[in-house]
Structures are given as structure tokens and as C-alpha cells.
Amino acid sequence: MxxxxxxxxxxxxxxPGPSDVHPRVTGAMARPCIGxxxxxxxxxxxxxxxMLQYAYQTKNQLTIPVSAPxxxxxxxxxxxxxxxxxxxxxxxxxxxxxxxxxxxxxxxxTAIMVExxxxxxxxxxxxxxxxxxxxxxxxxxxVHAETSTGARSDAxxxxxxxHDHDMLTLVDAVTSIGGSELRVDxxxxxxxxxxxxxxxxxxxxISPVSFSERAxxxxxxxxxxxxxxxxxxxxxxxxxxxNAKRAYHHTAPVNALYALHESLVMxxxxxxxxxxxxxxxxxxxxxxGLEAMGLSFIVDEEHRLSQLNAVTIPEGIDEAVxxxxxxxxxxxxxxxxxxxxxxxxxxIGLMGHSSRAENIFLxxxxxxxxxxxxxxDINTGVALSAAQNAMK
Ligand SMILES: *Cc1c(COP(=O)(O)O)cnc(C)c1O
Numbered sequence: 001m002x003x004x005x006x007x008x009x010x011x012x013x014x015x016p017g018p019s020d021v022h023p024r025v026t027g028a029m030a031r032p033c034i035g036x037x038x039x040x041x042x043x044x045x046x047x048x049x050x051m052l053q054y055a056y057q058t059k060n061q062l063t064i065p066v067s068a069p070x071x072x073x074x075x076x077x078x079x080x081x082x083x084x085x086x087x088x089x090x091x092x093x094x095x096x097x098x099x100x101x102x103x104x105x106x107x108x109x110t111a112i113m114v115e116x117x118x119x120x121x122x123x124x125x126x127x128x129x130x131x132x133x134x135x136x137x138x139x140x141x142x143v144h145a146e147t148s149t150g151a152r153s154d155a156x157x158x159x160x161x162x163h164d165h166d167m168l169t170l171v172d173a174v175t176s177i178g179g180s181e182l183r184v185d186x187x188x189x190x191x192x193x194x195x196x197x198x199x200x201x202x203x204x205x206i207s208p209v210s211f212s213e214r215a216x217x218x219x220x221x222x223x224x225x226x227x228x229x230x231x232x233x234x235x236x237x238x239x240x241x242x243n244a245k246r247a248y249h250h251t252a253p254v255n256a257l258y259a260l261h262e263s264l265v266m267x268x269x270x271x272x273x274x275x276x277x278x279x280x281x282x283x284x285x286x287x288x289g290l291e292a293m294g295l296s297f298i299v300d301e302e303h304r305l306s307q308l309n310a311v312t313i314p315e316g317i318d319e320a321v322x323x324x325x326x327x328x329x330x331x332x333x334x335x336x337x338x339x340x341x342x343x344x345x346x347x348i349g350l351m352g353h354s355s356r357a358e359n360i361f362l363x364x365x366x367x368x369x370x371x372x373x374x375x376x377d378i379n380t381g382v383a384l385s386a387a388q389n390a391m392k
Contacts, residue, residue, distance in 0.1 A: 365383075
């Protein structure tokens with residue numbers, strides 16, 4: 001065997017996640033590993049919980065990081081809230097609503113699907129109709145920021161409808177946290193999960209979740225045990241809970257939590273509203289450049305996410321060749337279309353530390369260079385100045 005150390009190339013990450021990790025975060029990860037029951041570590045855990053409450057704009061006590069990626073947060077929320085025989089109304093307008101169905105059904109629940117076209121937001125009227133048609137449903141679940149299409153749904157309105165029908169609300173905020181306005185308490189979100197690798201400028205592998213009092217009542221009065229031992233919040237709380245004995249449940253990913261802590265300190269220092277505003281402003285700069293080049297967005301302006309820009313591909317261009325040239329010649333990663341949009345769009349992420357001017361200008365210049373070399377029908381020589389104007 002002659003395998004040597006792995007040294008990854010240095011890339012600029014402008015896909016659907018992971019996004020660029022801030023050097024302060026990778027620096028924090030390299031700090032010494034200590035025991036997950038060490039008093040010094042336990043103090044840091046409390047700070048992580050407090051800062052996650054800020055990131056979610058919630059006072060929920062049960063706001064903790066699950067030791068696994070966003071998909072585990074999805075499993076945690078569904079598995080704790082749903083029991084065999086329950087009904088869940090689930091909105092699907094892209095890839096991730098489909099995953100929610102998978103997960104809900106594996107909990108033994110029936111999924112009532114409410115579908116919208118890919119690229120469109122969830123239609124609140126359809127949610128209202130589904131609540132009326134299925135008054136016995138336990139919860140309404142939807143994706144706030146659909147990363148597969150770049151569409152943002154109106155979480156506040158959907159939650160209000162669900163509560164008017166006395167149902168719980170379960171929200172996927174993997175791509176929204178830190179990047180789009182998100183107010184768990186004001187909007188009445190009962191269960192929410194997100195990820196660290198999108199708009200928090202952190203490494204992948206942790207999923208912050210939060211549950212309202214109302215959701216906790218449902219969890220503590222379950223008739224059956226949560227099917228997953230690892231994700232059962234009743235057990236996890238022995239380690240993470242307020243006034244808990246910090247009893248061993250599983251070994252926390254110590255260094256990954258240093259990373260999350262650092263990224264949340266950065267969010268707190270920037271200010272959450274400023275972070276949302278930065279994502280929006282940078283989106284407008286990228287948009288000016290891409291539109292000047294002749295690319296167009298697939299989501300209506302009103303429902304567009306700042307952090308995920310899904311744009312059309314010029315006629316006759318092999319999109320996979322463009323992406324591989326960006327990667328090989330410019331160390332730049334952008335995302336391909338998923339599912340129904342595969343081969344039809346690029347997904348350009350401006351998430352977290354990736355949402356900054358130097359990334360935008362690299363992306364516009366590199367896309368133009370590669371596409372004009374391939375003979376694409378685009379406008380050349382105008383995109384960078386359009387972006388520059390949008391910065392003013
Ligand atoms: C990325 C993503 C997920 C999955 O997160 P992982 O960390 O990849 O498990 C779920 N939902 C949405 C909307 C996402 O963007």
C-alpha cells in the first residue's frame with residue numbers, strides 16, 4: 001500500500017451546497033478534541049443552543065443540533081411527531097417534498113400529497129383545500145426554500161392555515177437558515193430542521209432542529225416509542241436538554257460542533273437581518289450579470305431565493321461540459337438540475353460565505369469565457385459591467 005494523505009483541491013463552491021466554508025470555521029475545527037462530557041465542552045453546547053435559537057428566531061427550549069446531516073433532521077422531525085396510522089399533509093414542489101413523503105411513509109403514516117409545478121412556490125390555497133378535505137391530518141409539512149428549483153414558499157401563510165385547522169407545522173429550512181428571512185416563533189413553526197453546509201458557512205454533517213411546546217406535548221404523549229433509537233428526542237434530551245444530566249447518549253461530533261459554534265458566532269456578529277440582506281444584495285448582482293449575458297431565471301421574481309439561482313442553459317450547449325470546464329479550468333463548482341429539471345437548468349448557489357462579490361465576478365467571467373469558447377448564443381462583454389452597476 002502506498003496511499004498518502006488526501007489533499008483536496010481548493011474550489012469555489014457555488015452549487016446547492018456544500019458552500020464555501022469560512023476559514024474561521026475550518027480553523028475552529030482544528031482545535032484540540034476534548035471529551036463530549038468535559039465541562040468545557042458542556043459550556044460550549046449551551047452557547048450553541050442559544051445561538052441556534054437566534055438563528056431560528058425562536059425561544060424554543062428544544063433547539064439542538066442533530067449529529068448528522070440535514071436528512072437526519074428531516075428524519076428527526078417526522079419520526080418524533082408521526083406514529084403509525086397518522087396522516088400528514090405534505091407539499092411537493094421539487095425534490096425534497098418527495099423525500100418527506102418517503103420518510104413519513106416509513107413512519108407508518110399516510111402522506112396526503114399537495115403538488116405544485118417545479119419552480120413554483122407551494123400554493124397556500126391547495127394547502128387550505130387539503131386541510132378541509134383531511135381534517136384528521138396531524139401536520140402540514142413543506143419545504144421553505146426548495147433547493148432543487150430556487151423557489152421560496154410563504155411559510156407564514158401556510159403555517160397560519162395549518163394552525164387554523166389545528167394541525168402542527170413541519171418545515172424544511174435546510175437552505176433557508178441564515179440566507180432568507182425565517183422566524184420560527186412569529187410564523188408558528190412547530191418543528192423545523194436545517195443544515196450547516198448551506199447558508200451558515202459551515203462544514204456539512206450537522207442538522208439543527210427545533211420543536212415548539214405544542215410539538216413537545218405531542219412527542220411526550222406518544223402511544224408508541226419513536227422507531228429510531230438514535231433520533232428519539234426523548235433520549236437525546238438527556239444529553240442536550242436544559243438541566244439535563246448530560247448523560248452519555250452518543251459521542252457528539254466534537255470538532256464539527258466547534259465549527260458550528262464558530263459559524264454561529266459569525267452569524268451573531270454580522271446580525272441575522274444583515275445576513276439575509278447580504279444574500280439578497282448579492283443575488284441582485286449575480287442576476288444583473290447573468291441576465292445581461294442572456295440567461296433567464298426559472299422562478300418568478302417574487303418567489304425567488306437569493307441563495308439558489310436556477311437559470312436556463314443556452315440552446316445547443318452541453319451543460320455537463322460547461323460544468324466540468326468550470327471545475328477543471330476555474331476550480332469553480334456550480335450545480336446541475338435535479339429530477340424534472342435535470343439537463344434544463346444550472347443551480348448557482350450564493351450561500352453563506354459563498355455569497356460574496358469575488359465569487360460572483362469569478363462565476364460570471366468564467367461562465368462567459370467557457371460558453372463563448374463553446375460558441376454559445378450569449379451576449380459577451382456586457383455581463384461584468386452590468387454586475388458592477390448592480391453593486392452600486
Ligand atoms: C440539502 C438539503 C437537504 C438535505 O440535507 P443533507 O445535509 O444533504 O442531508 C434537505 N432539504 C433541502 C431543502 C436541502 O437543500
